[in-house]
Amino acid sequence: MTTYLFKKIKLSRKISFFDEDTYTPRILFLGFLAFFFSLQSYASYILIPMDEVSQKDHLKAYGLTYWVLGEQQKVQWLLNYRGGSFLLSDTENTQKECKIRGVSFEILSDAKAANILKEISSPSQNMEAVVLEKAPKIAVYSPKTNQPWDDAVTMVLTYAEIPYKTVYDEEVLSDQLILYDWLHLHHEDFTGQYGKFYANYRATPWYIREKENSEKRAAKLGYTKVSQEKLAVAKTIRDYVIGGGFIFAMCSATDSFDIALAAEGVDICEPMFDGDASEPNYQSKIDYNRTFAFKDFKLERNPKVYEFSSIDMTTKRRIRKETDYFSLMDYSAKWDPIPTMLCQNHTTLVKGFMGQTTSYDRKLIKSRVLVMGENKTNGEARYIHGIQGKGFFTFYGGHDPEDYQHRVGDPKTELELHPNSPGYRLILNNVLFPAAKKKKQKT
Numbered sequence: 001m002t003t004y005l006f007k008k009i010k011l012s013r014k015i016s017f018f019d020e021d022t023y024t025p026r027i028l029f030l031g032f033l034a035f036f037f038s039l040q041s042y043a044s045y046i047l048i049p050m051d052e053v054s055q056k057d058h059l060k061a062y063g064l065t066y067w068v069l070g071e072q073q074k075v076q077w078l079l080n081y082r083g084g085s086f087l088l089s090d091t092e093n094t095q096k097e098c099k100i101r102g103v104s105f106e107i108l109s110d111a112k113a114a115n116i117l118k119e120i121s122s123p124s125q126n127m128e129a130v131v132l133e134k135a136p137k138i139a140v141y142s143p144k145t146n147q148p149w150d151d152a153v154t155m156v157l158t159y160a161e162i163p164y165k166t167v168y169d170e171e172v173l174s175d176q177l178i179l180y181d182w183l184h185l186h187h188e189d190f191t192g193q194y195g196k197f198y199a200n201y202r203a204t205p206w207y208i209r210e211k212e213n214s215e216k217r218a219a220k221l222g223y224t225k226v227s228q229e230k231l232a233v234a235k236t237i238r239d240y241v242i243g244g245g246f247i248f249a250m251c252s253a254t255d256s257f258d259i260a261l262a263a264e265g266v267d268i269c270e271p272m273f274d275g276d277a278s279e280p281n282y283q284s285k286i287d288y289n290r291t292f293a294f295k296d297f298k299l300e301r302n303p304k305v306y307e308f309s310s311i312d313m314t315t316k317r318r319i320r321k322e323t324d325y326f327s328l329m330d331y332s333a334k335w336d337p338i339p340t341m342l343c344q345n346h347t348t349l350v351k352g353f354m355g356q357t358t359s360y361d362r363k364l365i366k367s368r369v370l371v372m373g374e375n376k377t378n379g380e381a382r383y384i385h386g387i388q389g390k391g392f393f394t395f396y397g398g399h400d401p402e403d404y405q406h407r408v409g410d411p412k413t414e415l416e417l418h419p420n421s422p423g424y425r426l427i428l429n430n431v432l433f434p435a436a437k438k439k440k441q442k443t
Contacts, residue, residue: 010381013435021039039295045108046090046098047116050083052346057419060101061086063160067097069135069435072180075434077341079333080127081120084344084429085128087113101161111156130341136434137179138164141172141186141237144184145213150412152250152400156424158414177240180269181434185253187399189258189357190234191308192227193273195252197358199304201408202272208371225274227260227267234260238292242389248430251355254395257373258291259299270303292393293369293386294360302350306356312397313380321404324352326375326382341436342385342394342429350422352382354406355399373426383426394430402425 055061065075065086069360076087086092090107098105108116120127140154144166145211157164167176167183177183191194194211197327201207219228241247249257257270265285267279278301279285288295298310301432307315328348333340335378350373352359359380365371366386385394399406401423402413 007065023071044090044110045107046094048086048089049104049106050346052083053145055104057102058425059104059156059160059415059419059428060420062432063162064101064103065432066097066135066162068094069132075132077130077132078120079130079337079340079344083346126333128337130337132432132435133436133437134435136181138431139167139181140164140184140186141168142166143348144168151186153427155413155415156427160428169221169229169233172236173221177245181246182431183245183247185247185249185257187251188253190230190256192225192230196308198272198305199306206222208340210441227269230403231260241391241393244390246392246434248394251399252357252395255294255308255357258294259308262286262288264290268299272303279407293364293366293384293395294364297364311360311364312357313361317378317380319378325349326352329372339370339372339385341433344423345425346427347422353398353423355397357397359397368419381424396426399423418430
């Protein structure tokens with residue numbers, strides 16, 4: 001094509017290519033064309049850096065990556081490379097989307113991208129490139145009525161512009177979970193004890209309203225007690241995971257889920273929750289074999305105590321806010337890509353934060369469950385992951401990574417003020433995890 005253009009110029013103007021008066025502009029024209037065509041092969045990739053210095057909005061970077069997957073383009077997640085960066089094909093629309101969302105990006109040549117991938121593939125480097133293939137379908141298990149508190153996952157999904165659907169008991173019990181790749185469990189109480197809010201909030205309008213709504217919903221779905229209906233929901237979610245689904249839960253949705261499974265067929269609710277007395281000596285009838293993550297825990301029998309069991313460390317921990325941090329574990333990216341994905345961050349030290357279930361007593365975690373974030377000094381785990389059947393679960397202690405002690409009625413966190421939150425990044429790692437290309441685990 002270039003030769004054709006030059007011939008047209010020569011024939012139309014009847015001059016030699018090297019005529020003195022046209023030499024300079026022709027050289028400039030030739031240089032421009034050479035630059036133009038080389039540019040097409042030169043700028044072939046976009047790097048979304050995720051290190052602490054280069055990325056101005058880590059949270060929206062995940063949303064940008066999700067958007068690219070939704071455009072039917074594959075993404076390479078560069079584990080442990082500059083904080084877990086993303087490598088994308090360079091397109092005009094992607095560059096435009098980065099600018100609109102305020103996501104920092106770099107243009108890479110083929111050669112530069114190849115060198116990065118070569119570095120990552122070296123056996124001497126604890127790095128790996130994982131292919132993300134499709135945008136996972138996201139569901140959030142949450143009441144459809146307004147809650148007096150917010151939820152960190154729905155906030156960060158909204159901020160990152162990652163679409164999701166809200167489901168609750170009706171959808172779960174009608175087998176709609178099969179439509180989704182990833183399910184977040186809102187701060188739910190699966191034991192039927194209404195969050196153990198009885199002591200402080202039993203006379204408040206919102207507590208009375210939520211209790212009435214829960215009882216009506218249970219009856220509509222064919223159950224005589226809310227605890228029975230919530231158990232059915234927990235078992236359906238369990239089966240979803242065993243069949244290959246992935247759940248992510250925070251705060252009370254983590255331990256109350258396991259407690260409900262372990263207490264199947266045992267009445268652990270006091271009269272103010274379900275209208276009749278709890279079963280005598282119910283602690284001895286708890287079956288820990290049914291749980292995902294926890295073992296040997298003792299249930300809190302007092303209905304006026306804002307606690308479910310000995311799993312939670314909230315009342316046991318002795319840490320000042322100023323020194324409350326937990327560290328992320330370091331895994332082999334090539335041999336353990338799953339926990340490595342879930343721990344990608346621009347720091348290994350993450351600020352702690354409270355919740356009804358703040359953290360987990362390490363002694364009560366099953367040996368097959370990975371502790372990915374911990375406070376060794378206090379003997380507590382904050383961030384854990386495991387396999388159940390063909391699926392996966394991640395439990396994350398605490399309520400809101402950027403609100404140290406969120407209380408009922410407190411205003412929501414404005415994530416515009418925390419675009420580089422390490423604690424929120426852990427949530428979004430889990431959101432992208434189902435997009436990863438499945439391959440056989442190394443043994």
